[in-house]
Each structure stands twice: as structure tokens, then as C-alpha cells.
Amino acid sequence: xxxxxxxxxxxxxxxxxxxxxxxxxxxxxxxxxxxxxxxxxxxxxxxxxxxxxxxxxxxxxxxxxxxxxxxxxxxxxxxxxxxxxxxxxxxxxxxxxxxxxxxxxxxxxxxx
Amino acid sequence: xxxxxxxxxxxxxxxxxxxxxxxxxxxxxxxxxxxxxxxxxxxxxxxxxxxxxxxxxxxxxxxxxxxxxxxxxxxxxxxxxxxxxxxxxxxxxxxxxxxxxxxxxxxxxxxx
Numbered sequence: 001x002x003x004x005x006x007x008x009x010x011x012x013x014x015x016x017x018x019x020x021x022x023x024x025x026x027x028x029x030x031x032x033x034x035x036x037x038x039x040x041x042x043x044x045x046x047x048x049x050x051x052x053x054x055x056x057x058x059x060x061x062x063x064x065x066x067x068x069x070x071x072x073x074x075x076x077x078x079x080x081x082x083x084x085x086x087x088x089x090x091x092x093x094x095x096x097x098x099x100x101x102x103x104x105x106x107x108x109x110x111x112x
Numbered sequence: 113x114x115x116x117x118x119x120x121x122x123x124x125x126x127x128x129x130x131x132x133x134x135x136x137x138x139x140x141x142x143x144x145x146x147x148x149x150x151x152x153x154x155x156x157x158x159x160x161x162x163x164x165x166x167x168x169x170x171x172x173x174x175x176x177x178x179x180x181x182x183x184x185x186x187x188x189x190x191x192x193x194x195x196x197x198x199x200x201x202x203x204x205x206x207x208x209x210x211x212x213x214x215x216x217x218x219x220x221x222x223x224x
Contacts, residue, residue, distance in 0.1 A: 043116075044215040102155040
């Protein structure tokens with residue numbers, strides 16, 4: 001059974017810092033990995049999708065990497081801003097048909 | 113951009129009522145999903161549909177049913193609402209099996 005862990009559960013950083021969010025998984029037989037952000041009381045916004053054959057994806061100040069051999073993905077946020085404050089979740093497609101496993105998220109606060 | 117809409121942002125119902133949650137997507141996606149999100153438990157898949165009139169149970173289907181009469185619309189039905197169904201309900205859609213998932217804004221359901 002795929003297990004997805006995001007540590008830390010919460011993170012607070014000053015504005016302007018570069019930061020890394022972590023996502024660990026137990027089964028490396030994945031199809032893809034998706035990073036989302038969720039603002040309080042809202043739905044999930046897709047940030048990046050990395051296919052199993054890829055090592056990284058970039059969008060603006062965000063860079064996501066995937067290392068299947070170590071069961072790890074990281075989301076790098078450059079020059080953090082208060083607007084980046086949200087909960088960040090990773091989700092993995094693996095195992096059977098339509099099986100997606102979500103992490104429980106890292107709550108990020110960027111302090112002005 | 114893909115747009116997924118949900119019929120209500122907030123809903124309050126009484127125990128025993130029949131509850132309908134509606135989800136509509138405008139990008140001709142094949143797959144649609146219903147999740148619930150609870151603190152400490154993350155997102156859990158209730159049901160998904162890979163085609164009109166086709167549905168599959170997710171991890172926690174008990175107490176729920178679904179309907180997909182048209183490709184763009186996926187409904188979640190609580191036949192007899194109970195207090196333990198108080199939760200945030202999230203709908204999502206994707207083009208195909210391993211494609212990026214796009215989420216709606218969520219419905220916060222409270223069952224009294």
C-alpha cells in the first residue's frame with residue numbers, strides 16, 4: 001500500500017527566503033506525481049505534474065523534482081512571498097486504476 | 113483553463129435528509145472524482161467515474177452514491193445524511209487515466 005508523508009506539517013519562513021517542501025513515498029512504482037496548493041477553506045490548485053519518466057518540472061518560481069529510487073519529491077519555492085502562504089500537498093498516481101494517494105500536506109506561512 | 117464548479121460552497125442539512133452535491137466541468141474530461149477531506153485524514157476518494165453512466169467505488173463509498181448522466185456533470189448523493197458525513201467535499205476531473213487532476217472550490221457540508 002502506498003504511503004505518502006510530508007514533513008514538516010507546518011513551516012514558517014520570512015519573506016524572500018528560498019525553501020524546500022518534502023514529499024516521501026514508499027512505493028516507487030508511480031505513474032506521476034502532482035503538487036497542489038490549498039488556501040484555507042478552498043479547493044486544490046494544481047501547481048506542477050511530474051511524469052514518472054521526468055526528473056523535474058518548473059513553473060515560474062516553483063521547481064519540483066522527483067527521485068523515484070529514493071522515494072522522494074521536493075518542491076522548491078524561490079524568493080518566497082506572503083501570497084505563497086497556503087497548504088501544499090503532493091499526490092501520487094500509483095498502483096491500480098485511478099489510484100491516487102495524497103499526502104496530508106505542509107502548511108506554509110511566509111511572514112512579511 | 114479548466115474550470116470545475118460545485119453547486120454550493122456551504123451547506124447545512126439535518127440528519128436523515130437526502131443531500132445532492134453537484135459538480136460540473138467544462139473541458140470535456142473523461143474522468144471525474146469525489147473526495148472528502150477531513151483534518152488529520154487528508155483527502156479520501158469516495159467514488160470516481162471514467163465515462164458517462166460508469167462509476168467505481170473509491171476507498172470510502174459507504175453511505176454515498178453517485179450519478180453521471182452527462183459527461184460534464186457528476187453528482188454525489190447522501191441518501192440519508194449522518195453527522196459523521198460532516199466534511200469538506202471536493203470534486204475533481206481529469207482528461208484521462210494518468211492526467212493532471214483539476215479541483216473545484218469545495219463544498220463545506222455540515223450535518224446537524
